[in-house]
Amino acid sequence: MRDWAEVVAIGGALPGVEQGSSYGQPALRFRGKTLAGTTAPDPGSFVLHVAEGEKDxxxxxxxxxxxxxxxxxxxxxxxVRYGTGAGDRIATLLRRAWWDRATIAQRKAWGARP
Incomplete structure (x- = not known):
């Protein structure tokens, strides 16, 4: 992920994901919850929601x-820092954040958790 625009392009392609805001800053939202946002303390990073236990x-x-x-x-x-070469891994984490917030029907339509 080189920048926020790339995060939006990947996350925004997921079903039902919308651009919105979190604490007044641009964010990707799904079913009323934030998946990722630009509220990181460093402009070279963004915030990504992950499952319990994955962060460490x-x-x-x-x-x-x-x-x-x-x-x-x-x-x-x-x-998450931009430009580190971990784009595929970050894209998978975005998909997981979506899947973790999806309804049962949405999960069945999508398939197994990424």
Whole structure:
């Protein structure tokens, strides 16, 4: 992911995802919840919602891409740096964030969790 526009292009292609805002900043939203947003404390990063337990693994396995601040500690979100070459992994995480918030019918239509 090079920038927010690329995040929007990938996340916005998911069924029902809309551009909106979170804390007054651009965000991708689905079923009233934020999937990703531009509220990161560094303009070279964005916020991505992840499943419980995934954040620590992401930060441990790719700290050049995934990180957190004290503000986000204890929340199921990770900060993601643009331009690290982890685009495929980030796209999968966006799809997982969508799938985790999808209805049963939407999950059945989509298939297994990415």
């Amino acid at each position: 693994m992401l930060i441990a396995t790719d700290p050049a891409t995934f990180w957190e601040t004290d503000h986000y500690r204890g929340w199921p979100v990770v900060l």
